[in-house]
Amino acid sequence: STAGPEQDHSAIWRKRAKMPEPARKSGGAAAAAEALLGEYMNAQVCVITNDGRSVVGTLRGFDQVANVVLEKSVERIFAPDAPMEEVPLGLYLIKGDNVAVVGKVE
């Protein structure tokens, strides 16, 4: 399907997986989840993981437990005695258990 750039991806995935529409829970749960990282959607973010790694990418999705989907992600490796290394990773999902910080890159 060749729709515009702002197509509803979650609806497309649900259709492909033949899943029903999610029942709209009371606005509370949805609003709380959105407040989490809603402001950072589609922005460049830097995710610091629990083990101290940092991954930079475009935030494409998240949920209440801070699982995070990053597009065009790149891991930045710093060492005190070496120049910074960048490892391109592509489209990544980082599990919320491992997420320590999500920072908006200016």
Add this chain to the structure above:
Amino acid sequence: MAIFYSFFKTLIGKEIVVELKNDLQLQGTLHSVDQYLNIKLTNVRVVHRERYPHMNSVRNCFVRGSVVRYVQLPAADVDVDVLHDATRVEARALKAAAAAGTLAVRVRWR
């Protein structure tokens, strides 16, 4: 059971330093907090940034509640007596609820 959630809400707008379990320390203004004590900071500055170059261009960030070790608060912004009272009320309610077999507690934060 939302005693510290309410407590942090009273600190929104204040300067705090969040120390994470991986030793990273972030200083910033408390922007918001949620039920999991996830914290959002604005005007973030990494304490000891020479050691942590990762976040040089980050001014706003979200910190997952589960990775926080300490939150350093300005003493002037904390009314210890109110906190003490609220904790005492909560502890009493918890004891009563545990005895009665129910654990639905509501504490009104003054």
